[in-house]
Amino acid sequence: MLRRSVGAIELRDVRRLFRATTGTLRRHTKEIVALDGLSLDVGEGELFGILGPNGAGKTTTIKVLTTLLIPTSGTATVMGLDVVRDAKEVRRKIGFVFGGERGLYYRLSGRDNLRYFAELYAVPPREIRSRVEELLDLVDLRPRGDERVEGYSRGMKQRLHLARTLLHRPRVLFLDEPTIGLDPIGARELRRIVRQLHEGGATIVLTTHYLFEADELCDRIAVIDKGRAVALGTPADLKSNVSDLSVVELEVFGIDAGTVERLRALDFVDSIVVEQRELRQVLRVQTRIAERAVAPLIAAVAAGQVGRVAVREATLEDAYVRLVGRVE
Amino acid sequence: MTAALRLAVQSAWVDFQEVAVNGFLLFGAVWQPFFIGVTTMYMLRHRADFDPMYVIVGTALSGIFSTLLFAGSGAISHERWIGTLELLVASPASFFLVIGGRLAGTTVFSLLSLLLAYGIAALLFGYPIAIAEPGWFAISLLFAVAALWATGMFFAPLAILWRAVGHFLLGLEYPIFALSGLLFPILLLPGWTAPISNILPPYWAAVAMHGAARGDLDLPGLLRAWFFLFLTGGALLLIAKWLFERVLTRARRAGTLALS
Ligand SMILES: Nc1ncnc2c1ncn2[C@@H]1O[C@H](COP(=O)(O)OP(=O)(O)OP(=O)(O)O)[C@@H](O)[C@H]1O
Numbered sequence: 001m002l003r004r005s006v007g008a009i010e011l012r013d014v015r016r017l018f019r020a021t022t023g024t025l026r027r028h029t030k031e032i033v034a035l036d037g038l039s040l041d042v043g044e045g046e047l048f049g050i051l052g053p054n055g056a057g058k059t060t061t062i063k064v065l066t067t068l069l070i071p072t073s074g075t076a077t078v079m080g081l082d083v084v085r086d087a088k089e090v091r092r093k094i095g096f097v098f099g100g101e102r103g104l105y106y107r108l109s110g111r112d113n114l115r116y117f118a119e120l121y122a123v124p125p126r127e128i129r130s131r132v133e134e135l136l137d138l139v140d141l142r143p144r145g146d147e148r149v150e151g152y153s154r155g156m157k158q159r160l161h162l163a164r165t166l167l168h169r170p171r172v173l174f175l176d177e178p179t180i181g182l183d184p185i186g187a188r189e190l191r192r193i194v195r196q197l198h199e200g201g202a203t204i205v206l207t208t209h210y211l212f213e214a215d216e217l218c219d220r221i222a223v224i225d226k227g228r229a230v231a232l233g234t235p236a237d238l239k240s241n242v243s244d245l246s247v248v249e250l251e252v253f254g255i256d257a258g259t260v261e262r263l264r265a266l267d268f269v270d271s272i273v274v275e276q277r278e279l280r281q282v283l284r285v286q287t288r289i290a291e292r293a294v295a296p297l298i299a300a301v302a303a304g305q306v307g308r309v310a311v312r313e314a315t316l317e318d319a320y321v322r323l324v325g326r327v328e
Numbered sequence: 329m330t331a332a333l334r335l336a337v338q339s340a341w342v343d344f345q346e347v348a349v350n351g352f353l354l355f356g357a358v359w360q361p362f363f364i365g366v367t368t369m370y371m372l373r374h375r376a377d378f379d380p381m382y383v384i385v386g387t388a389l390s391g392i393f394s395t396l397l398f399a400g401s402g403a404i405s406h407e408r409w410i411g412t413l414e415l416l417v418a419s420p421a422s423f424f425l426v427i428g429g430r431l432a433g434t435t436v437f438s439l440l441s442l443l444l445a446y447g448i449a450a451l452l453f454g455y456p457i458a459i460a461e462p463g464w465f466a467i468s469l470l471f472a473v474a475a476l477w478a479t480g481m482f483f484a485p486l487a488i489l490w491r492a493v494g495h496f497l498l499g500l501e502y503p504i505f506a507l508s509g510l511l512f513p514i515l516l517l518p519g520w521t522a523p524i525s526n527i528l529p530p531y532w533a534a535v536a537m538h539g540a541a542r543g544d545l546d547l548p549g550l551l552r553a554w555f556f557l558f559l560t561g562g563a564l565l566l567i568a569k570w571l572f573e574r575v576l577t578r579a580r581r582a583g584t585l586a587l588s
């Protein structure tokens with residue numbers, strides 16, 4: 001028999017339950033299923049995206065893989081090591097960033113934070129200084145490295161986190177919403193670094209709510225919803241699910257739920273998403289008949305309620321909307 | 329081994345910078361011992377058998393103990409609060425060692441109360457203070473501080489495993505002062521409390537430091553106090569080590585390492 005090649009990451013039927021408490025005086029606990037038998041494989045050197053709506057289980061997946069959560073059942077391995085049994089070995093090999101600015105010692109400078117984490121990751125003492133400077137350079141924080149972290153902006157703290165997790169040159173990286181809250185240039189810069197790490201051969205698992213980001217970066221994407229994978233493939237694969245569809249975007253004013261239901265019932269309408277924007281709404285209608293849908297759609301909405309209309313090709317975001325049936 | 333030592337020292341240094349400005353610990357190491365020192369001095373100084381060294385040792389130990397009680401029972405939840413707990417746990421470093429180093433930093437900080445106690449007696453009340461056996465006093469101090477550090481290490485996981493116990497521990501501050509004879513001689517306590525005093529590191533710390541400072545405890549007596557410091561501190565540290573493992577596994581099961 002051929003030896004099965006071991007992927008960088010394997011999840012097998014991973015279930016993870018949480019107990020949630022409700023009520024102050026009369027407490028009740030109920031079980032929340034965060035992961036519902038999730039199975040995934042990520043190959044070595046792959047840049048793998050996990051998409052899914054809020055509460056889908058993305059962060060939970062990453063916490064299981066980073067040894068921070070013990071799965072209720074099922075198994076997970078990183079570089080062939082079991083995340084529960086061999087947790088200590090796994091920890092040496094991985095790096096991770098949870099989006100957001102917490103998790104730093106605010107009274108210490110950025111440079112001292114990195115030095116301390118280098119100690120935690122047993123970076124050889126002789127290499128610590130040069131490694132820290134190199135990484136401060138990479139994330140563009142060197143000129144501000146001696147300032148206390150409490151004075152850093154959110155983006156600076158997030159960049160520091162990225163540097164923090166690269167100190168020990170991990171082969172596998174987990175990035176949970178790394179660009180959340182960054183300005184467009186900061187986010188682009190961060191994507192550039194991620195791409196660079198990918199080219200350097202690291203295996204990267206990334207979650208994001210920005211679909212263009214996943215499209216731009218990822219080799220493969222898993223869409224998860226309610227703790228299960230609902231789609232898996234390259235961005236092109238996922239887009240091909242909607243390649244027969246076009247999207248008609250109708251700007252409308254004061255439309256009611258009844259009208260939306262009427263539109264949804266039209267036979268050429270595949271799906272509709274309503275996006276609320278201040279005084280107006282945007283209806284995103286997925287349809288197979290492209291421009292020919294425009295006239296009947298306008299006719300179905302009361303006169304004077306329609307503003308701008310545009311027709312475009314379906315994007316990864318539309319593929320995503322079709323899979324999970326809601327916008328974020 | 330040297331790597332472990334490095335990590336502990338670095339952790340202590342981080343702690344020093346993070347907590348040295350922490351109001352709660354400043355209260356434990358400075359303000360509270362200041363009030364304790366001044367009031368006990370006023371209360372006891374007209375007694376025939378009064379000895380300022382008694383107040384100095386008691387005040388200093390109360391400061392060290394309180395600081396470690398506060399810092400120890402808050403050590404893990406502080407990391408959780410600032411979001412570093414997950415980073416520490418998911419790093420390959422020993423969490424026990426990291427928190428151990430951190431509390432060692434706090435312990436060094438808490439020695440402020442010794443200086444303060446000395447200052448109250450020497451400067452505020454003008455007693456000439458001399459330590460009869462400086463060498464033995466230094467060794468006693470070292471043993472005392474190590475055992476109190478171990479007590480802090482014991483509080484750390486305890487306060488997390490059972491939150492109610494954590495609050496209860498804070499309430500034990502004054503009873504432990506009393507049982508350890510830090511505020512007044514334990515001879516004033518009923519006899520049945522003596523066995524409790526005997527299992528408390530601060531009690532043996534007071535016996536050893538007091539004895540060495542006054543020079544009225546013979547060597548066997550000192551050795552006995554050191555031995556009991558070693559025994560009580562060591563036992564607490566072993567239990568702490570075991571509790572740390574439980575805390576981490578339980579938190580990874582329950583999903584309570586992070587706040588969000
Ligand atoms: N520590 C916890 N205790 C209780 N419930 C939890 C805990 N962590 C996650 N959950 C629940 O598990 C489910 C999955 O959460 P998770 O954080 O994995 O979602 P996510 O996909 O990362 O969402 P988001 O996009 O909002 O970050 C949610 O219902 C969440 O409330």
Ligand SMILES: [Mg+2]
Pocket residue numbers: 058059060176
């Ligand atoms: Mg999340």
